[in-house]
Amino acid sequence: MADLLCCVDIGSTWTKAALVEPAGGRLVATRQAPTTPDDVVSGVLAATAGWDAPVRACSSAGGGLRLAVVGYEELISAEAGHRAALSAGARVVHVAAGRLSGAALAELAGVAPDVVLLVGGTDGGEAGVLLHNAAALAGLARPIPVVVAGNVAVRDEVVALLADAGMPVTPADNVLPDIGRLAPESARAAIRDVFLTHVIGGDRLSTDPRLRRWVRSVTPDAVLDGVAALAGLRAGAEVPGVLVLDVGGATTDVHCVPVADAEQSALQRSAVGVPARRRTVEGDLGVQASAGALREAAAAEGLAPPGADGLSLGEAAAVVALRRHLRAEAAYGPGGASARGVGLVVLSGGVFRHSDPAAVAAVVERVAADRGGAGGVLAGTQVVVDTQYVLAGAGLLADDHPVAAAGLLRTLLPR
Structure with a gap:
């Protein structure tokens, strides 16, 4: 072989x-x-x-990568850090903004993140809060890996301060170099490196050295790479953007790569800016651990109560997640995916792959007909099911085997 x-x-x-x-x-x-x-x-x-x-792998075992964001101001730099963290496939377990007090530092330590993303200030702008928060983190009793992605004018000083205190620290470019311009890719790469070094390379999941050789990324990061490659395959379509609803036992992950030129007007509408590749986690929409919260969310959307079977719950999770996504996209302005940026919706997750095909086909029709419950803003959008779970594999292959990734992803293209 x-x-x-x-x-x-x-x-x-x-x-x-x-x-x-x-x-x-x-x-x-x-x-x-x-x-x-x-x-x-x-x-x-x-x-x-x-x-x-040979094996190449991604992992979300043990809850994946638990990440805390510490920023300057909640609606700007902390939000930018939060978006960058989600795009990296991390599960954001805590967000703090402003100067960390003793109580705030204790709260952060209490959630036991795997890594802290430290952001704050545009390049050349305010630096006092970033320096204060670096000093506060340096005083933690238990070292936590830190990715520094704030004001580059003081980056070296911040990195030295943390390193001198024995904190594992990785520098990255500023996630918000200017107001309205979000640049998450450097931080995303740094978060991935920390994940591989400290989570996969540690002993939480295994002490077997083969695991470190196999694992390339956290699973949601690999899936997002697969979604981006799928959107690239659809470049000639009338609306090439792609949205994936990955329904799991505890959460529904939403991965979105809308058509690029649909966002230009939106860039003027947000202080943070809009990343080209977006991911959100709906922590109350899951078919097992979050089933009770899912039923409450479905009722709040005016949907019929889902049955006890996994497929009914999966349909409810997909519909609610899609509606929430469209409402969030609308906040980005008229150029967001809610208007014209998505032409294909993919349903993923074991609840769809392992159910009766005829029943799943009926769910696909109902999800497509719902159109996000927003008056047909996704009219004409096609909905398919990732029956063979190719998105993560395609993401793992996309960098060095793009032909192989494309071959896998063509199974998702509507015929």
Whole structure:
């Protein structure tokens, strides 16, 4: 199998594996095994048993990457940091703004983040809060990795202050170099490096050195890369943008890559700016751990109460998440995806992949007909299901095997 690759997603519950032919993106086989939380390598080996091929993986096991954002002002730099963190596939567990007090520092430490994203100030602008917060973090009893992505005028000083206190620190470009211009990619790459070094390279998931060799990114980050590649494949479509609703047991993740030129007017409407690739996490929309909250959210949207089966809950999660996304996009201005930026919606998640195809087809029709409950703003949008779970695998292949990634993603293109 020298000409094949194993693409693996290590989830909190299931480890999903796909055997792929890199030359053309042919999906040779798929398999899954229960994730083994005491040592996730065992689950990977079970899912890939008999496949003598190199493994590349992404992981959200153990809750993925827990990230706290510390910024200067909640509606500007802290919000910019929050958006950058979500685009990196992190689960944002805490956001603090302004000068950290003792109580605020204790609250941050209490949520036990894997990494802190420290932001604040535009380049050459206000620096006092950033320096104050760096000094406060340096005083924590337990070292926490910090990504510094604030005012570059004092970046070296901030990095030195944290490093001298024994804090693992990674510098990045400012996530908000100017008002209205969001630049998350450098911070996104730094967060990924911290994830690989301190979460995958630590002993929380496994002490087996193979895990560090296999894992390339946190799963939502890989999926977002796959969504971006899918949008690229649809460049010739009338509306090429893509939105993915990934329904899980605890959350529904929304990944969005709208058509690029649809955002230009929106850039003038937000103090933070609009990232080209967006991801949000709906923490109350899940078909297992969050089922009760999901029912409440569906009732608040005026939807019929979902049944007890997973597919009914999955449909409710998808519809509510889509409506929330469209309302959030509307806040970006008339050029957001709510107006004309998305031409394809993809439903993903085990609840859709493992249900009766006819029943899933009926759900697809109802989601498409709902149009976000906003008067047809997505009229004409097509809805498909990622039945073979190719998005994460395509994201893992997109950088160095773009032909293979494209081959996998073509299975999602409407015929």
